Amino acid sequence: MSQPPVFMGAPSSTGRFGDFGGRFVPEALMPACLELEAAFIDAWSDPVFIDEYHSVLHEFAGRSTPVTYLGRFSKLFGVEVYAKREDLAHTGSHKINNVVGQTLLTRRMGKTRVIAETGAGQHGVATATAAARLGLACTVYMGELDTHRQELNVFRMELLGSTVVPVTSGSKTLKDAVNEAMREWVSCVEDTHYCLGSVMGPHPFPWMVREFQSIIGREAEEQLTARGVGVPDVVVACVGGGSNAAGIFAGFANSSARLVGVEAAGGAAVSNGSPGVLHGMKSMLIQSEHGQIEEAHSISAGLDYPGIGPEHAFLAASGRAEYVGIGDEDVLVALQTLSQLEGIIPALESAHAVAWIMQEAGKAIPRGSTVLLNLSGRGDKDVAQVLDILRGRE
Amino acid sequence: MKSLEVTLRALRESGRKALVPYFMAGVTPNWTQHVAAAVHGGADAVEVGIPFSDPMMDGVIIQKAAELSLAAGTTIDSICAELAASDLGAPLIVMTYYNLFHHYGLRRASGRLAQSGVSGAIVPDLTLEESEEWRAACDENDIATIFLVAPSTTPERFARLARATEGFCYASARMAVTGRAQGAGDATRVVDAVRATSDVPTYVGIGISSPEQARDATEHSDGVIVGSALVDTILTGASPADTEVFIASFRRAIDK
Numbered sequence: 001m002s003q004p005p006v007f008m009g010a011p012s013s014t015g016r017f018g019d020f021g022g023r024f025v026p027e028a029l030m031p032a033c034l035e036l037e038a039a040f041i042d043a044w045s046d047p048v049f050i051d052e053y054h055s056v057l058h059e060f061a062g063r064s065t066p067v068t069y070l071g072r073f074s075k076l077f078g079v080e081v082y083a084k085r086e087d088l089a090h091t092g093s094h095k096i097n098n099v100v101g102q103t104l105l106t107r108r109m110g111k112t113r114v115i116a117e118t119g120a121g122q123h124g125v126a127t128a129t130a131a132a133r134l135g136l137a138c139t140v141y142m143g144e145l146d147t148h149r150q151e152l153n154v155f156r157m158e159l160l161g162s163t164v165v166p167v168t169s170g171s172k173t174l175k176d177a178v179n180e181a182m183r184e185w186v187s188c189v190e191d192t193h194y195c196l197g198s199v200m201g202p203h204p205f206p207w208m209v210r211e212f213q214s215i216i217g218r219e220a221e222e223q224l225t226a227r228g229v230g231v232p233d234v235v236v237a238c239v240g241g242g243s244n245a246a247g248i249f250a251g252f253a254n255s256s257a258r259l260v261g262v263e264a265a266g267g268a269a270v271s272n273g274s275p276g277v278l279h280g281m282k283s284m285l286i287q288s289e290h291g292q293i294e295e296a297h298s299i300s301a302g303l304d305y306p307g308i309g310p311e312h313a314f315l316a317a318s319g320r321a322e323y324v325g326i327g328d329e330d331v332l333v334a335l336q337t338l339s340q341l342e343g344i345i346p347a348l349e350s351a352h353a354v355a356w357i358m359q360e361a362g363k364a365i366p367r368g369s370t371v372l373l374n375l376s377g378r379g380d381k382d383v384a385q386v387l388d389i390l391r392g393r394e
Numbered sequence: 395m396k397s398l399e400v401t402l403r404a405l406r407e408s409g410r411k412a413l414v415p416y417f418m419a420g421v422t423p424n425w426t427q428h429v430a431a432a433v434h435g436g437a438d439a440v441e442v443g444i445p446f447s448d449p450m451m452d453g454v455i456i457q458k459a460a461e462l463s464l465a466a467g468t469t470i471d472s473i474c475a476e477l478a479a480s481d482l483g484a485p486l487i488v489m490t491y492y493n494l495f496h497h498y499g500l501r502r503a504s505g506r507l508a509q510s511g512v513s514g515a516i517v518p519d520l521t522l523e524e525s526e527e528w529r530a531a532c533d534e535n536d537i538a539t540i541f542l543v544a545p546s547t548t549p550e551r552f553a554r555l556a557r558a559t560e561g562f563c564y565a566s567a568r569m570a571v572t573g574r575a576q577g578a579g580d581a582t583r584v585v586d587a588v589r590a591t592s593d594v595p596t597y598v599g600i601g602i603s604s605p606e607q608a609r610d611a612t613e614h615s616d617g618v619i620v621g622s623a624l625v626d627t628i629l630t631g632a633s634p635a636d637t638e639v640f641i642a643s644f645r646r647a648i649d650k
């Protein structure tokens with residue numbers, strides 16, 4: 001009897017998920033990647049480390065986050081929607097789950113400093129927060145454009161004792177921040193860990209970050225079971241690099257649930273991209289006919305990324321998950337709709353997933369289906385930007 | 395043995411230290427004239443950078459050069475056409491990031507490069523572990539695949555990389571991307587580590603920006619690579635004649 005395929009297990013020894021993943025870095029960084037892989041494997045099978053990771057998430061980050069039934073929203077759209085409330089985690093998004101894991105690992109490896117890239121600033125703020133808690137020095141690279149779009153997050157990082165470096169190369173957004181963090185890592189790899197913010201980059205990052213985020217899916221699965229909902233028909237999450245999606249998918253990868261990742265239409269690496277190599281990984285990328293990486297465009301800085309994590313590229317290729325694009329206009333409407341119907345202002349990133357439900361309820365999502373929505377973050381960071389946009393139209 | 399390595403071993407036998415300048419293809423319309431001038435000034439081989447949108451191993455100078463070149467519409471095909479039409483008189487080694495070759499098709503890219511007179515390739519983000527397909531494509535076309543080693547390279551990796559590299563071994567003197575650090579740094583230790591397992595020619599790069607630094611580095615290696623310092627002069631308006639003078643000054647220092 002043949003076994004059903006097991007999704008979201010460990011990658012191959014070379015870090016492959018099917019044809020995607022691997023390790024494409026300068027030789028100078030190879031020893032650090034190998035050291036990190038060994039350290040992660042060791043820590044992730046050590047009950048003492050795992051206990052500490054869980055207790056920090058509980059005491060410091062406020063986990064577990066609740067699942068909220070969205071009553072008025074569900075009634076209006078004719079589907080039963082449950083939201084996993086990562087917006088209620090400390091620092092306002094799921095990003096804290098990953099950085100708690102990685103900063104504990106940094107200390108365990110005997111390193112004293114972290115660097116990070118950030119787009120919207122959420123991963124930067126989360127890293128600055130976790131670094132402050134452990135007394136690690138922290139420098140965050142952020143595209144110059146994003147430092148303007150997310151000025152308050154820059155200040156939050158500075159309040160937390162971190163240094164923010166605006167990145168002026170290339171498109172001055174997230175992909176350039178990753179380039180710059182990688183360049184910096186080469187010169188400080190001895191005492192510094194690169195705390196990558198999503199399920200991307202060279203092995204072991206895509207796997208490690210997914211493992212640190214999988215607590216989202218495991219909690220949600222237990223919570224839905226406990227309320228008698230069971231396995232939802234659909235699990236939906238927004239996708240920049242894909243860490244919040246990977247986290248929630250991990251709880252349902254081998255269930256009957258349909259898995260849907262929502263990318264920004266202007267950065268839809270699965271729908272509009274092709275296989276390529278960037279930032280240490282082989283994945284789906286938006287690129288020109290000559291293989292130059294193109295700039296993504298999105299209202300949300302956190303989804304402004306021309307690639308996607310390699311495991312998502314594999315889940316798409318294998319047909320286990322589907323990936324769709326949503327445009328900026330629908331996102332703005334979704335943000336306002338959820339705010340008014342449910343009293344939850346979602347992050348612009350998370351509003352992509354909300355918008356997809358609104359678009360597909362009664363169509364790709366049959367009436368009466370149960371939907372688990374990963375509400376990856378809260379919208380506080382975005383209200384000034386949304387105000388500017390809406391005011392500009394009056 | 396690939397043709398490039400035969401040539402570079404013969405150069406070493408003759409007692410000459412190799413001087414290898416780096417140029418960003420397409421950075422100015424007359425870039426091949428700069429290459430020709432460098433060969434005239436005493437360069438033994440030339441690295442030709444193919445611009446990529448996301449140069450992870452490069453500092454601001456080469457980033458800027460890549461941006462200018464891309465804005466001018468440079469592609470693998472345009473570079474190959476220009477190289478094929480020029481007789482530059484020294485071995486040509488391309489340097490770029492893996493995505494460009496991956497996207498072009500590995501066999502197609504190595505074939506096209508070989509037809510244009512290129513005999514070596516450096517792909518700094520292609521790890522030894524991921525390089526099998528590219529090396530096979532290069533084997534079909536007599537293109538040498540050149541690997542880098544770094545101060546952080548472990549003894550076990552030194553041995554594997556020194557065995558795998560062809561033409562020469564690129565010894566990074568420093569833990570830095572191009573154009574950010576100055577001086578020979580850990581060059582001696584890195585070169586010794588390569589020599590402990592292989593007799594492949596070993597050239598020092600990353601951090602060589604003055605004739606004195608080049609001279610010091612060649613005292614304990616088979617050659618040097620000069621990148622950002624040279625590209626910087628071209629970005630600030632140097633003519634091919636200036637490039638010849640620049641290279642000649644390095645040549646004199648190395649030859650003592």
Ligand SMILES: Cc1ncc(COP(=O)(O)O)c(C=O)c1O
Pocket residue numbers: 093094119120121122123197198199238239240241242243244245301302303347349350376377378
């Ligand atoms: C709230 C929120 N959701 C989602 C993302 C996108 O990241 P990922 O796809 O890794 O979850 C970000 C990134 O900044 C974010 O801040």
